Amino acid sequence: LTCCAFQLNAADPLPSWNESAAKQNIIQFVEKVTSKDSPDYVPPEHRIATFDNDGTLWTEKPQYxxxxxxxxxxxxxxxxxxxxxxxxxxxxxxxxxxxxxxxxxxxxxxxxxxxxxxxxxxxxxxxxxxxxxKTARHPKTGRLFTQMVYQPMLELLAYMRSKGFKTFIVSGGGIEFMRPWTERVYGIPPQQVVGSSVKTKFEMREDGPVLIRLPEINFIDDKAGKPVGINSHIGQRPIAAFGNSDGDIQMLEWATGASGARFALLVHHTDAKREYAYNVGAVQALKDASEKGWTVVNMKDDWKVIYPPLKK
Amino acid sequence: LTCCAFQLNAADPLPSWNESAAKQNIIQFVEKVTSKDSPDYVPPEHRIATFDNDGTLWTEKPQYxxxxxxxxxxxxxxxxxxxxxxxxxxxxxxxxxxxxxxxxxxxxxxxxxxxxxxxxxxxxxxxxxxxxxKTARHPKTGRLFTQMVYQPMLELLAYMRSKGFKTFIVSGGGIEFMRPWTERVYGIPPQQVVGSSVKTKFEMREDGPVLIRLPEINFIDDKAGKPVGINSHIGQRPIAAFGNSDGDIQMLEWATGASGARFALLVHHTDAKREYAYNVGAVQALKDASEKGWTVVNMKDDWKVIYPPLKK
Ligand SMILES: [Ca+2]
Ligand SMILES: [Ca+2]
Known part of the structure; x- marks a missing residue:
C-alpha cells in the first residue's frame, strides 16, 4: 500500500524533472544556501521549507x-x-x-x-x-488518493531534506485529515504539518483521557492565514515556499519578503492529458510570480512523470 | 552570555542527579523504550517528551x-x-x-x-x-533569568535527545516570549515550543510583509489547554511529560493515559535554601502523583546542584 518510498539518487536528485529552468532554479537555490563558503549560506536550523498540499503535492481535481x-x-x-x-x-x-x-x-x-x-x-x-x-480511490485514475501525489515533488522533498532542510506542509486542508498519512506518503511527521482545524476539548473518561473534536472552526490556514499558521507552528520564517494557487500568495510573500536568499515556486497545472489543466484560482498568483520572479513549474513541460510508479 | 551549554557525559548522563529513585526511574524508562529488544520499545519518531517551563525547567519565583x-x-x-x-x-x-x-x-x-x-x-x-x-537579572540571585534554569533538567533534556527523543516545551507562558532563547538555553528550537499566544494578523507594508501582534488572546496553554496545545502543535501523544504544578495535571494524564510504556514526573520545590520551597499551586498534582505513580523530584534531596555553573 505504501506507494511512494524511493531512494534518493545522489547523481541526479530530481530525476523526474526535465532539464529546464525550474529544476535549475531549485538546485541553484539549494546549493547556494547550503554551501559553507557561499555568501548566502544558511545554517541548518534555519533551513525551513513550507509546502502547500492540494495542487502542490497531490492532485486537487475534480475536487479537493x-x-x-x-x-x-x-x-x-x-x-x-x-x-x-x-x-x-x-x-x-x-x-x-x-x-x-x-x-x-x-x-x-x-x-x-x-x-x-x-x-x-x-x-x-x-x-x-x-x-x-488506505482504501479510497480517485474516480478518474483508480489510484488510491495517496498515490495521486506528484513524483517530482516527492523527489524535491527528499532532496531538500538530504540538504538539511526541514520540510513542512502548510495547507488549507484539515491538519488532522493530513497527519495520519503524511509521514508514510511524504516523509513529513505530524509535528511538521500545519493546516485548518476545529477546536478540541480535553475530557477525562472512565477509560482514560480524550480530546473531543468540537463543531467549531478553530483556524483557517489559507491566504493571509498561512503566515499566521507558519508563525504559530514553526516560529520562524521559511526561506523557501511552494504553492499552486492564490491561497498561497501570502505564504510566498512571507517566505521571500526578508533579507537573505529566498525561494518561491508555483506549480502551474498545464497538463490536461496526464493531470488537469486550469488557471482558475491561480490567476493572481501566476501574475505575482512573473512580477516577483517566483519560479513557475509548467507541469506539462517540466515534469517527466506526474505520479509515482505503482508497485506490482 | 550563553550560560548553559555542556557536554553530555556518556558514563553518567545525569551527573547533577543524586543516585535516588527519581534518577533510577528516568533511566529505567528511557532504557526500556529505547532498547531494541525491549517489549516496551518505541520507535524514535514516537519518542515525544513534553516539558512545562516555569518551575520545571527554570525558577518561577518570586513571580513568573x-x-x-x-x-x-x-x-x-x-x-x-x-x-x-x-x-x-x-x-x-x-x-x-x-x-x-x-x-x-x-x-x-x-x-x-x-x-x-x-x-x-x-x-x-x-x-x-x-x-x-540577555540583560535582565533575577532580583535575588543577580543571575540572568536565562541562567536560572535547572542544571539537572538541562542534563535530562540532553540525555533524552541523545536517546532519540524529541523534546518539546509545553508552557502556560507566551510562546513568543520563549522562542527567542529556548534553542540557545535548552537546545529546543522554535518549532518545538508550545505556549499561550495572542492573535496575529498578516499585513503587507511598503517595506515588506509583517505579522502584527493583536490585543486579543488566541490560546491559553494551561491545564486542560495543554493536551489541546500538544495535539495542535505536535499531533501525537507524548510518552513522557514533565511538570511541577496543578497546571500540568492534564498534560501528565494525557501522556500517561494510553497503552505502552509511559512516564510522568513532577518537580517538587523543596529547597528553600538553594531555590524556593512551596506547595502552593501543586497540592492536587502532588496528590495525583502519589496515587498514579508519577515520579516526584524532591529538589533538595535529588539534585546535587540547582543552577549551571557561571562561566568566568
Ligand atoms: Ca493548493
Ligand atoms: Ca509550571
Whole structure:
C-alpha cells in the first residue's frame, strides 16, 4: 500500500524533472544556501521549507480530496441518520448530486464538515482517516488518493531534506485529515504539518483521557492565514515556499519578503492529458510570480512523470 | 552570555542527579523504550517528551519571569505613556507597588499583557525579548533569568535527545516570549515550543510583509489547554511529560493515559535554601502523583546542584 518510498539518487536528485529552468532554479537555490563558503549560506536550523498540499503535492481535481472523504463519510454514516434523506446538503450528496449539495455555499460546507469531521475523539478521527487513506480511490485514475501525489515533488522533498532542510506542509486542508498519512506518503511527521482545524476539548473518561473534536472552526490556514499558521507552528520564517494557487500568495510573500536568499515556486497545472489543466484560482498568483520572479513549474513541460510508479 | 551549554557525559548522563529513585526511574524508562529488544520499545519518531517551563525547567519565583519582563517593558515604555502615571495597573507598577498593581486580578494582567506584548510586529517582539533575555537579572540571585534554569533538567533534556527523543516545551507562558532563547538555553528550537499566544494578523507594508501582534488572546496553554496545545502543535501523544504544578495535571494524564510504556514526573520545590520551597499551586498534582505513580523530584534531596555553573 505504501506507494511512494524511493531512494534518493545522489547523481541526479530530481530525476523526474526535465532539464529546464525550474529544476535549475531549485538546485541553484539549494546549493547556494547550503554551501559553507557561499555568501548566502544558511545554517541548518534555519533551513525551513513550507509546502502547500492540494495542487502542490497531490492532485486537487475534480475536487479537493478531503471533499471526497467527507462524501464517503456521509455515505458511511447515513444509516445512523435517517433524517439526512431530506436534509441538505446530505440528501443531495446521497443522491450523488453534488452540484445541488454545494449550491448552499459555505453554510453547506460547514454543515458537512461538522457532520463528518467532529463529535468524535481525535484518536477515532485519526483511525477513520487512516483507513480511508488506505482504501479510497480517485474516480478518474483508480489510484488510491495517496498515490495521486506528484513524483517530482516527492523527489524535491527528499532532496531538500538530504540538504538539511526541514520540510513542512502548510495547507488549507484539515491538519488532522493530513497527519495520519503524511509521514508514510511524504516523509513529513505530524509535528511538521500545519493546516485548518476545529477546536478540541480535553475530557477525562472512565477509560482514560480524550480530546473531543468540537463543531467549531478553530483556524483557517489559507491566504493571509498561512503566515499566521507558519508563525504559530514553526516560529520562524521559511526561506523557501511552494504553492499552486492564490491561497498561497501570502505564504510566498512571507517566505521571500526578508533579507537573505529566498525561494518561491508555483506549480502551474498545464497538463490536461496526464493531470488537469486550469488557471482558475491561480490567476493572481501566476501574475505575482512573473512580477516577483517566483519560479513557475509548467507541469506539462517540466515534469517527466506526474505520479509515482505503482508497485506490482 | 550563553550560560548553559555542556557536554553530555556518556558514563553518567545525569551527573547533577543524586543516585535516588527519581534518577533510577528516568533511566529505567528511557532504557526500556529505547532498547531494541525491549517489549516496551518505541520507535524514535514516537519518542515525544513534553516539558512545562516555569518551575520545571527554570525558577518561577518570586513571580513568573514573564511578569518581570512585562514590568521592565512598562518602565521602558512609560516615557511614551504619560497617562500611565494615573492609570492602573501601570501607575502602581511604576511605583514598584506590585501588590496594588495586581489587585485588579485578571483584568489588570490582561491590560498589562496588551500594553507590553501586543501592537508590534512579531519580528519587533522577538528582538525585544531577545535583548531582555540577555540583560535582565533575577532580583535575588543577580543571575540572568536565562541562567536560572535547572542544571539537572538541562542534563535530562540532553540525555533524552541523545536517546532519540524529541523534546518539546509545553508552557502556560507566551510562546513568543520563549522562542527567542529556548534553542540557545535548552537546545529546543522554535518549532518545538508550545505556549499561550495572542492573535496575529498578516499585513503587507511598503517595506515588506509583517505579522502584527493583536490585543486579543488566541490560546491559553494551561491545564486542560495543554493536551489541546500538544495535539495542535505536535499531533501525537507524548510518552513522557514533565511538570511541577496543578497546571500540568492534564498534560501528565494525557501522556500517561494510553497503552505502552509511559512516564510522568513532577518537580517538587523543596529547597528553600538553594531555590524556593512551596506547595502552593501543586497540592492536587502532588496528590495525583502519589496515587498514579508519577515520579516526584524532591529538589533538595535529588539534585546535587540547582543552577549551571557561571562561566568566568
Ligand atoms: Ca493548493
Ligand atoms: Ca509550571
Amino acid at each position: 480530496f478531503q471533499v471526497f472523504f467527507a462524501i464517503d463519510r456521509v455515505k458511511a454514516l447515513a444509516p445512523q441518520h435517517p433524517e439526512w434523506k431530506t436534509e441538505e446538503p446530505f440528501a443531495s450528496i446521497l443522491k450523488g448530486d453534488y452540484k445541488t449539495a454545494f449550491a448552499g455555499g459555505e453554510a453547506a460546507v460547514l454543515k458537512l464538515v461538522v457532520a463528518t469531521h467532529t463529535g468524535m475523539t481525535t484518536t477515532e478521527f485519526e483511525k477513520i482517516v487512516n483507513e480511508w487513506s | 519571569f514573564q511578569v518581570f519582563f512585562a514590568i521592565d517593558r512598562v518602565k521602558a515604555l512609560a516615557p511614551q505613556h504619560p497617562e500611565w502615571k494615573t492609570e492602573e495597573p501601570f501607575a502602581s507598577i511604576l511605583k514598584g507597588d506590585y501588590k496594588t498593581a495586581f489587585a485588579g486580578g485578571e483584568a489588570a494582567v490582561l491590560k498589562l499583557v496588551v500594553a507590553t506584548h501586543t501592537g508590534m510586529t512579531t519580528t519587533e517582539f522577538e528582538k525585544i525579548v531577545n535583548e531582555w533575555s
